[in-house]
Amino acid sequence: MTSDLHPSQLHQHLQMYERAKWSYCGGLAISMGLLFLGATQKPEYKPWVLGASVATLEVGRRHRQTAKLLQESLGDIDRASRLNFQAWARANTQPTAQLALTVGAIDVNWQPENLITDPVEYINRVQKHVALVGGTGDGKSTQAQYFSTRIGGKVVVYDVDSAKGDWGWVAPSDLIGDGGLPEVDKAMQEALDHLEKMRVYRKEVSKDIPQEFARFYIAEEFPVLADCDNAPQWIRQHAKVGRKRKQFIMVLAQNDTAANFALEGDADILDTCFVRIRLGKKAQDYAKSTLKNPQLEQWLKAGGKKRFMVDDHPCELDLGLWQPNAIAPAENSGGGSEEVLMQPSAMNEFEQFILDWGQQHPGEVLKAAHLSRATRLFDNMQPDEIRIFFASMADRGLGEVEGSxxxxxxxxxx
Structure with missing residues (x-):
């Protein structure tokens, strides 16, 4: 038999049934206890104890009858309980289910409105340095190579924990860190001395620093390098005046707190002098928790390494499809910027080999696989890194690229 009670009454009837059932059981137990007690009493007390036992038993019997009547009105108690729970669950979980459907229904064709496709143009326009934030495997090294070839200058890398092949595109003499933090600390002091020389050059010779004096510093895992005595001064001085003197810094870390960049007490420097580039999960977490934009978070996830965040702007950049662009902003005397042709910077040994090969084989197209077979110089380099050299050289007017x-x-x- 099925109960016809409304779900709003069902819970109350179930409670009454439980109370009647337990009252009957309790009455039976008390009655038996009184009978046992009466057997041990004096004769004059036994009638009273026996009467109390009978009265208690009668109360329990009536409660049992009430429980039976409730059971008949409810039908199968287990089924009624399930119906009651299902009614409660529908009433309390329906909004959550609707919310989940609403959040999950993200348009796969959605595109952000403030999309950046050329992060270097953005960085040059705001005249800042780069704080590159990402986890292991997010492509920080490839990003660093791309920016260095576009911005120009002699590349110097500080990395005390580099593995073979991590910086295969950097001249060995400019990869600093094999000697640990003392070697990096010494190199940072030399960089500060060079920065001061550029100040004197701009004041006494010309405000236009020759490209041969330009530097592009990459500081890998800066929280580790921050233990160097010269690290706080190195990052502060370069952050404030480095761009005017063609001394660019890119600091890499897995989190972008001021403490990670040795800027405790000067957190404003991180905001005013650096563009934050967030890769991989760091970009997705930023879109979710800070920007509170689930569509942007899903868009970043769908794009893999080619999608990341540049400050609060989403960026899409496929380095395999990077095309030459010889225009870059430069400073003028008025403090603004003007577009000038980039001057070719001094070539490293990898670019020199490519150029020599091209001049010996005019008209022939050189591919990354050909280089890997032709010389051991590129053994520790990925094909995508070699293609960045191709595009960088074409960007500076040294040959041209073909295909994508x-x-x-x-x-x-x-």
Missing amino acids: GDRLGWRWSK
Whole structure:
């Protein structure tokens, strides 16, 4: 038999049933206890104890009858309980289910409105340095290579924990850290001395620093390097005046707190002098927790390494499809910026080998795979890193690229 009670009455009837059932059981137990007690009493007290036992038993019997009547009105108690729970669950979980559907229904064709496709142009426009934030495997090294070839200058890397092949595109003499923090600390002092020389040069010779004096410093895992005595001064001085003197710094870390960049007490420097670039999970977490934009979070996840955040702007950049662009902002005397052609910077040994090959094989297209077979110089380099060299050289007027993505090649042309 099924109960016809409304769900709003069902819970109350179930409570009454439980109370009647337990009252009957309790009455039976008390009655038995009184009978046992009466057997041990004096004869004059036994009638009273026996009467109390009978009265208690009668009360329990009536409660049992009440329980039976309630059971008949409710039908199967277990089924009624399940119906009651299901009614409660529908009433209390329906909004949550609707919310989950609303959040999950993200348009796969959604595109952000403030999308950046050229982060270097953005960085040059705001005239800041870069704080690159990302986890292991997010492509920080590849990003660093891309920015260094676009911005220019002699690349110097500080890394006390580099593995073979991590910085295969950097000249060995400019990869500093094999000697631990003391070696890095000494190099940072030399960089500060060079920064001061550039101040004197701009004051006494010309405000236009020659490209041969330009530097692009990469500080890997800065929280580790922050233990160097010169680290706080190195990052503060370069952050404030480095761009005017063609001394660019890119500091890498897994979190962008001021303490991680040796800027405790000067957190404003991180905001005013650095563009934060967040890669991978760091970008997704920023979109979710700080910007509170679930669509942006899903958009970043769907794009893999080619999508990341530049400050509060989403950025999409496929390095395999990077095309030459010879225009870059430069400072003028009025403190603004003007567009000038980038001057070719001094070539490293990798670019020199590519150029020599091209001049010896005019008109032939050079591919990354060809280089890997032709010389051991590129043994520790990934094909995508070689293609960045191709695009960088074409960007500076040294040859031209052909194709795109995995098919990108380079050939010499005057």
